[in-house]
Amino acid sequence: xxxxxxxxxxxxxxxxxxxxxxxxxxxxxxxxxxxxxxxxxxxxxxxxxxxxxxxxxxxxxxxxxxxxxxxxxxxxxxxxxxxxxxxxxxxxxxxxxxxxxxxxxxxxxxxxxxxxxxxxxxxxxxxxxxxxxxxxxxxxxxxxxxxxxxxxxxxxxxxxxxxxxxxxxxxxxxxxxxxxxxxxxxxxxxxxxxxxxxxxxxxxxxxxxxxxxxxxxxxxxxxxxxxxxxxxxxxxxxxxxxxxxxxxxxxxxxxxxxxxxxxxxxxxxxxxxxxxxxxxxxxxxxxxxxxxxxxxxxxxxxxxxxxxxxxxxxxxxxxxxxxx
Numbered sequence: 001x002x003x004x005x006x007x008x009x010x011x012x013x014x015x016x017x018x019x020x021x022x023x024x025x026x027x028x029x030x031x032x033x034x035x036x037x038x039x040x041x042x043x044x045x046x047x048x049x050x051x052x053x054x055x056x057x058x059x060x061x062x063x064x065x066x067x068x069x070x071x072x073x074x075x076x077x078x079x080x081x082x083x084x085x086x087x088x089x090x091x092x093x094x095x096x097x098x099x100x101x102x103x104x105x106x107x108x109x110x111x112x113x114x115x116x117x118x119x120x121x122x123x124x125x126x127x128x129x130x131x132x133x134x135x136x137x138x139x140x141x142x143x144x145x146x147x148x149x150x151x152x153x154x155x156x157x158x159x160x161x162x163x164x165x166x167x168x169x170x171x172x173x174x175x176x177x178x179x180x181x182x183x184x185x186x187x188x189x190x191x192x193x194x195x196x197x198x199x200x201x202x203x204x205x206x207x208x209x210x211x212x213x214x215x216x217x218x219x220x221x222x223x224x225x226x227x228x229x230x231x232x233x234x235x236x237x238x239x240x241x242x243x244x245x246x247x248x249x250x251x252x253x254x255x256x257x258x259x260x261x262x263x264x265x266x267x268x269x270x271x272x273x274x275x276x277x278x279x280x281x282x283x284x285x286x287x288x289x290x291x292x293x294x295x296x297x298x299x300x301x302x303x304x305x306x307x308x309x310x311x312x313x314x315x316x317x318x319x320x321x322x323x324x
Contacts (some may be wrong), residue, residue, distance in 0.1 A: 013144035016082035017176045019134035023054040026273035027176035034310050048080045051277035065286025068268045089226050110156035120145035129291045137266035146172035146220045149190045149198040183317035189308025196223035203240045205321040240324040244313045261291040288313040
């Protein structure tokens with residue numbers, strides 16, 4: 001039965017993928033929520049972790065991006081109950097889906113509703129942002145985009161204060177596998193000069209058949225179109241650089257060229273997976289700025305030159321591995 005569930009889930013990467021997994025496995029979803037006034041920025045990360053011996057737990061990480069604090073809530077493995085037919089995960093009294101989150105934790109409670117979601121295109125031959133790599137069974141880490149951009153309604157009670165997120169903006173993605181890459185850069189913002197623009201990019205060292213390669217994924221949502229830069233659509237990674245102050249990326253495919261300059265801000269430590277268990281540590285900022293330029297080579301015009309704020313940014317691992 002778990003084999004059937006696993007096969008079906010491949011074509012729906014946003015839902016739970018871990019059917020039948022007993023050890024060295026993690027899966028987690030990332031919910032970024034920003035209030036309308038921009039004064040509150042949170043990331044909620046529900047998930048499951050199994051170590052080499054099959055010992056596991058479920059968890060919910062809460063990142064307060066403005067205060068730069070994080071808390072890791074643990075639960076028994078039995079508390080994690082995914083829906084086999086859709087993306088809907090419950091952890092005790094906490095619930096997560098494409099349309100809502102319900103939180104009942106000791107320091108934060110309430111419900112948020114999500115509407116006007118912008119999913120990554122999903123075809124049977126190219127499920128989600130991983131494309132044909134979704135069918136490769138030995139990847140160290142898989143990635144999925146749940147929503148590039150959506151509207152928020154609702155409020156959360158946090159530290160005895162009621163925070164209204166109505167009119168705010170959200171973003172959702174997920175990861176699953178054994179471990180995060182040994183080196184990667186990740187960034188995202190959907191707070192540009194006008195609504196309807198969202199940007200996400202990742203560069204990572206990808207183990208492959210005893211060796212490795214530097215892979216890249218980026219998406220630019222411009223209100224009615226998604227411009228994709230991915231390894232499997234023959235995007236060339238021209239530049240990948242990071243120091244303590246900034247990150248520079250350049251990518252190019254047959255139609256567009258992407259140029260990115262991101263500025264690193266104060267970051268907060270989060271737990272990350274190593275061989276399934278959440279023993280690793282990474283740092284994420286939620287207050288960074290990203291300059292994004294997209295040039296249409298055929299029309300010879302920039303279709304986007306803008307700056308995203310309230311940006312999530314992670315620079316992790318042995319960055320020299322992905323410097324170009």
